[in-house]
Amino acid sequence: MRPFKYTRVSDANAAARAVTANPNAEFLAGGTNILDLMKEDVERPNELVDLTRLNLADIKAGPNGGVTIGALAKNTDTANHPLIRKSYPLLTQAILAGASGQLRNMATNGGNLMQRTRCQYFYDTAMPCNKREPGTGCGAREGLNRIHAIFGWSEKCVATYPGDMANALYALEAQVRVRNASGRERSIPIVDFHRLPGDTPEKDNNLERGELIVAIDLPKSNFANNYYYLKVRDRASYAFALVAVAAALDMDGGRIRQARVVMGSVAHKPWRSREAEAALSGKPASEQTFRSASEAALAGAKPLAHNAYKIELGKRAVVRALMRAARLI
Amino acid sequence: MEDNLDETSQPELSADEEALVKEMPALTDVGQARRTFLGQSLTSGVGLFALMLLEKEQALAALSAPADAVFAPAAAPENTIRIAMKVNGAAKTLELDSRVVLLDALRERLELTGTKKGCDQGQCGACTVLVDGRRVLSCLTLAATLEGREVTTIEGLARGEQLHPMQAAFIKYDGFQCGYCTPGQICSAVGLLEEARRGEASHVTENVTVNTTSLTDEEIRERMSGNICRCGAYPGIVAAIKEVHSGKETARTWRFVNDDELARVRKEWQTDETV
Numbered sequence: 001m002r003p004f005k006y007t008r009v010s011d012a013n014a015a016a017r018a019v020t021a022n023p024n025a026e027f028l029a030g031g032t033n034i035l036d037l038m039k040e041d042v043e044r045p046n047e048l049v050d051l052t053r054l055n056l057a058d059i060k061a062g063p064n065g066g067v068t069i070g071a072l073a074k075n076t077d078t079a080n081h082p083l084i085r086k087s088y089p090l091l092t093q094a095i096l097a098g099a100s101g102q103l104r105n106m107a108t109n110g111g112n113l114m115q116r117t118r119c120q121y122f123y124d125t126a127m128p129c130n131k132r133e134p135g136t137g138c139g140a141r142e143g144l145n146r147i148h149a150i151f152g153w154s155e156k157c158v159a160t161y162p163g164d165m166a167n168a169l170y171a172l173e174a175q176v177r178v179r180n181a182s183g184r185e186r187s188i189p190i191v192d193f194h195r196l197p198g199d200t201p202e203k204d205n206n207l208e209r210g211e212l213i214v215a216i217d218l219p220k221s222n223f224a225n226n227y228y229y230l231k232v233r234d235r236a237s238y239a240f241a242l243v244a245v246a247a248a249l250d251m252d253g254g255r256i257r258q259a260r261v262v263m264g265s266v267a268h269k270p271w272r273s274r275e276a277e278a279a280l281s282g283k284p285a286s287e288q289t290f291r292s293a294s295e296a297a298l299a300g301a302k303p304l305a306h307n308a309y310k311i312e313l314g315k316r317a318v319v320r321a322l323m324r325a326a327r328l329i
Numbered sequence: 330m331e332d333n334l335d336e337t338s339q340p341e342l343s344a345d346e347e348a349l350v351k352e353m354p355a356l357t358d359v360g361q362a363r364r365t366f367l368g369q370s371l372t373s374g375v376g377l378f379a380l381m382l383l384e385k386e387q388a389l390a391a392l393s394a395p396a397d398a399v400f401a402p403a404a405a406p407e408n409t410i411r412i413a414m415k416v417n418g419a420a421k422t423l424e425l426d427s428r429v430v431l432l433d434a435l436r437e438r439l440e441l442t443g444t445k446k447g448c449d450q451g452q453c454g455a456c457t458v459l460v461d462g463r464r465v466l467s468c469l470t471l472a473a474t475l476e477g478r479e480v481t482t483i484e485g486l487a488r489g490e491q492l493h494p495m496q497a498a499f500i501k502y503d504g505f506q507c508g509y510c511t512p513g514q515i516c517s518a519v520g521l522l523e524e525a526r527r528g529e530a531s532h533v534t535e536n537v538t539v540n541t542t543s544l545t546d547e548e549i550r551e552r553m554s555g556n557i558c559r560c561g562a563y564p565g566i567v568a569a570i571k572e573v574h575s576g577k578e579t580a581r582t583w584r585f586v587n588d589d590e591l592a593r594v595r596k597e598w599q600t601d602e603t604v
Binding site: 052 | 407408410426427428430449450451454457463464465466469470471473474476517520521524527528529530531532534537538550551552553554555556
């Protein structure tokens with residue numbers, strides 16, 4: 001690991017100021033991703049600004065029946081908080097599908113949103129990667145791309161966003177509250193938080209330099225009864241998804257009033273399918289309805305050489321997640 | 330239990346091996362003495378293995394000139410930070426390079442080598458310890474972040490000679506083979522007990538909206554998935570955790586061999602060899 005200056009701060013504004021002042025500084029929260037990447041020489045900050053002493057770990061009822069979760073609340077504490085388990089069990093399921101008990105005890109909600117792709121070419125400094133070193137090319141585009149994107153990729157980058165928590169946050173239409181060095185706060189709708197790679201895959205999200213995530217705001221939810229987070233991976237636990245589905249239904253008897261369908265590990269950001277949601281809205285909850293929704297969800301997919309399987313897998317995963325959400329299986 | 334291995338019996342050695350064993354004291358003094366020993370072994374015509382070792386050492390030495398240097402000098406610490414924490418109940422103050430993770434601080438500075446380095450990047454669980462009572466990976470925990478925290482390692486679980494119930498259960502159920510992942514497994518299991526007591530849910534919990542305090546085998550396996558065991562001792566690990574978690578003891582299905590039985594088996598072996 002390269003040498004770096006360790007800076008401990010006592011409030012969020014000071015943290016934002018420290019990272020704004022030094023273009024090679026990074027925030028340190030749980031450390032589960034950035035330290036790994038520093039050991040691999042992928043991330044090379046010359047300063048880490050330690051956020052772990054900041055008072056940003058509260059989870060509490062917010063305005064209009066919503067809930068606010070602190071950026072520094074641990075994944076474990078968020079998933080198991082009574083307010084989340086009761087009103088946003090989809091989020092609980094998604095968080096618990098990720099990583100391991102140890103890692104969830106360390107990882108924070110803000111850090112979870114900031115985690116980087118697990119594309120092997122991004123991790124391997126002997127390989128070209130436009131995300132790691134802009135202009136060097138994409139090793140995965142013509143390389144081994146079994147785990148890569150089927151939606152929204154570009155010639156510059158075919159990596160996926162690997163997380164689980166964010167898939168549920170997309171379904172729940174969360175807002176990410178961020179603060180800059182001058183103390184100004186703004187809210188970013190979660191759907192606009194991460195980016196598609198385009199010509200600038202080195203930018204994972206739309207944060208400005210030095211902006212610090214301080215909280216995630218969840219609006220009141222009608223999805224506390226019919227929800228399911230399905231994660232398909234190479235082993236039963238402790239692995240990243242090949243395809244994940246966050247499904248939520250607002251039911252009126254046997255009829256679907258409103259639906260949310262978000263797929264994970266299929267694009268550079270969680271992939272919300274408005275097409276699938278439209279195909280579900282107002283329809284009876286049935287396997288037939290869910291099959292047509294799954295066709296709509298995967299209709300725009302563009303596979304690479306080794307990941308066409310994600311299309312059929314994605315369809316079946318959407319159907320199964322919706323069947324579980326509707327309690328039909 | 331008493332170890333009854335007969336230390337007086339020696340395997341048959343070839344003349345070359347005899348010569349090597351005579352030189353063995355040189356090995357206890359690593360570095361230049363070791364290289365001298367390897368050189369001597371080579372000139373006396375002993376072993377491809379010694380040759381390979383020597384080549385490797387020379388290659389390593391070439392990387393860190395001058396050639397006669399035994400070890401490259403340790404890099405001077407940079408960005409030194411001072412950190413005070415509790416480790417297994419004792420107050421410790423360390424001056425560390427900012428890059429040092431808890432795992433290396435424990436092993437290299439505090440001589441607590443029970444915590445093991447497996448993958449060193451959060452994929453195996455061998456380095457699991459408890460920080461403020463919660464299980465975490467010490468390989469991805471920057472020591473600098475631990476000011477004022479309490480760390481418990483495998484060395485801190487027993488009370489004197491009395492093993493922690495989880496340690497005793499791992500022995501009872503044969504929850505290990507090579508033992509390398511075991512300190513991490515046990516620390517993880519101890520953390521898991523507390524999580525279950527608080528009613529925390531897991532990925533396999535059917536209904537996450539209600540508290541789960543009683544764990545099935547499936548729940549234990551999922552909650553322990555962050556600890557990889559290459560030997561595949563999982564059935565014993567699950568059985569050990571299940572017993573401590575449930576508090577329901579099951580009878581041990583094995584016992585240590587006694588002296589008479591051991592003598593009898595030895596006799597049988599000798600008889601076999603002479604036949």
